[in-house]
Amino acid sequence: MKEGPDIARVAALLGDPARANMLTALMGGRALTASELATEAGVTAQTASSHLAKLQDGQIVLARKQGRHRYFTLSDPDIVEVLEALMGIAQRTGHNRLRTGPKDPALRRARVCYDHLAGEMGVVLFDSLLARKYVIVAPEGTGLSNAGVAFVRDLGIDLESLRQSRRPLCRECLDWSARRSHLAGALGAALLDHFYAQGWARREKGSRVVLFSPAGEKRFNDICQI
Amino acid sequence: MKEGPDIARVAALLGDPARANMLTALMGGRALTASELATEAGVTAQTASSHLAKLQDGQIVLARKQGRHRYFTLSDPDIVEVLEALMGIAQRTGHNRLRTGPKDPALRRARVCYDHLAGEMGVVLFDSLLARKYVIVAPEGTGLSNAGVAFVRDLGIDLESLRQSRRPLCRECLDWSARRSHLAGALGAALLDHFYAQGWARREKGSRVVLFSPAGEKRFNDICQI
DNA sequence: TTCATCCTTCGATGCTAATCGAAGCATTCC
DNA sequence: GGAATGCTTCGATTAGCATCGAAGGATGAA
Known part of the structure; x- marks a missing residue:
């Protein structure tokens, strides 16, 4: 009150x-x-x-x-997070506006969350980065380890320009479909851009679905390999 | 659509x-x-x-x-998180219903977030647990290290009964006032209960404010000491 | 049983806000 | 310049819903 x-x-x-x-x-x-x-x-x-x-x-x-x-x-990234969180609740309480069709599984598999990858593949990516300690979750904020820096550089991503933006490099974002976190922040966005640029994936027109080509998915799994 | x-x-x-x-x-x-x-x-x-x-x-x-x-x-704990997140946005966009009074700083300092400690003191506690690696954030969920188990036992908290509940032991919860995480979950609740039981703190009647006694705050700082 | 308390259901009222048609700016294109 | 496009403002309509009075169950106390 x-x-x-x-x-x-x-x-x-x-x-x-x-x-x-x-x-x-x-x-x-x-x-x-x-x-x-x-x-x-x-x-x-x-x-x-x-x-x-x-x-x-x-x-x-x-x-x-x-x-x-x-x-x-x-x-604001916080708005994105609240919206995803609300989707999680709406989903769980059975309030979805899905016309159950092929879109639904595809959305769970891989989709855009504002500008980074979400869905099962987003969670797999984040987990693999954590497991290899490339990404470290710390009280003062999530960040890249030295090994993580090398990994990102090897992919051909320009870290310096990412650091120059005011945007935090790494950020967790809770995933409504997987109920786990995926990677947001400048790096999350850059990785998704990288997947597009390499031709591994593309956006499905008019939806949030991210479509990986068979070859692209293979490459994606390679870089998630521990 | x-x-x-x-x-x-x-x-x-x-x-x-x-x-x-x-x-x-x-x-x-x-x-x-x-x-x-x-x-x-x-x-x-x-x-x-x-x-x-x-x-x-x-x-x-x-x-x-x-x-x-x-x-x-x-x-549901997720509901708690969404509400806290919404508070963060409301706060930032200047939509608060605070009559600015003594309550406001006190709320930021220490308050109840459902059943665990939030506010600056909640964040300090969580950070200190992370810094000493008593609590570990991992892809498969946040948990206690062996050292963390010992720490909690030393406080006199019965871990076994906590583990028996279906509720996750450790959980992060984003804090609207500090924009950092504090500890939720069964352990978060048990810690706050412990503070009450030890007489370090009490609830202010009719509000979410948690009032620490001078001695209680000292003891709290002791257990947060790295 | 009788009364009091707590809560819900029903029905009526009134207000807020979503909606769209029509008209008015602003910008770009020809 | 005139026409077309994109967007906003104004005004009127409407629908939904929050609200409360009155009445009705349910539970517990005496």
């Missing part, structure tokens, strides 16, 4: 179906325009505009104007 | 002020009756009953009938 931050205002922002659809779409990581989000949410442009104003006011999304378009992104 | 669990239903449940007040009260960890929750939320018993039915239906809370009372608790 009297102490603590006000959950209700934030939760109410996420609690409208149209807004939730928009946010789920933004979990795909690409910046989307107001009209794309309107389509995703299944509402008209006017309605979407009103919703987006509220989300922006509540600092859930960021807007960037470019030409006559306005591109929206999620404002 | 078509894939992934339905965030909106869950978030909407948390997004009503009355329900959010109830849930915040339940973060105190004690089971509360329907009428207590009505008072916390500032609504009549009828209204509270309707809200509680929804929360129960959505599997956010559990009800246990005892005599003519119905006691409610949060249903």
Whole structure:
């Protein structure tokens, strides 16, 4: 009644179906325009505009104007985490809007969580990095060991430029489908980019699914090998 | 639009002020009756009953009938985590319902997060356990090292009975005030109980604040000493 | 049994907010 | 310049839901 931050205002922002659809779409990581989000949410442009104003006011999304378009992104990694956590609860309590189809297993297998890899393959990757002590979880924050630095360099990823961003290099993100953590942060994003660049995987159009080619999956398993 | 669990239903449940007040009260960890929750939320018993039915239906809370009372608790550690995470966002975006008073600093210092210690002191405790490698964060779950087992035994805590519960022994929980993790799980709860039992600390009545006595804080610092 | 307490159900009310049509800016394209 | 596109503002409508009064079970106390 009297102490603590006000959950209700934030939760109410996420609690409208149209807004939730928009946010789920933004979990795909690409910046989307107001009209794309309107389509995703299944509402008209006017309605979407009103919703987006509220989300922006509540600092859930960021807007960037470019030409006559306005591109929206999620404002903060914490938002991404809360959304994934909410998905976990929704899932467990049987509130899913899945039309059970081929998408469902594929989503669990490998999907984009904003800009990094989630799903079973994301968890496998994270676990293998932890098991080899390439990634260390410490009180002052998760980070790379010396061996981890070498591993990332060997993959051909430019660590220096990653370190220059204000974004934390490594970050845990709880996975709603696997109920385990996967790797987020600048490195998480860079690894997924690497998979794309090497042609191991690509995004399925219009969804969060990440499709690995047979050869790509083999290479992926190789680098996860302990 | 078509894939992934339905965030909106869950978030909407948390997004009503009355329900959010109830849930915040339940973060105190004690089971509360329907009428207590009505008072916390500032609504009549009828209204509270309707809200509680929804929360129960959505599997956010559990009800246990005892005599003519119905006691409610949060249903799941994941719910606790989501609530704390939402508090973090609400806080950062300046949506707090704090009447800035002495409570605020005290809440940041030490408070109950369901049934374990949170706030600065909770974070200090967790960090010190990690630094001494008493608690190990591993892919297959957070756990106690042999040294950690000895440490806990020395405190006079019965580990065997803790292990017998289905609840995980160690668990990380993100702290909204410190933006760092503190220790949850059966051990987290047992440690806080220990602090109470030793007379080092007590609950402030009607709030989540944990008050350490000067002597108790000294003892607490001793056991956190590396 | 009778009364009191705790909680729920029912029904009515009222408010909030989502929605969309229509119109108005802003920007880009031709 | 004019037309087209992307987005926002305004206003009116509507639906959903929180709220509470009144009444009805259930449990425990006397």
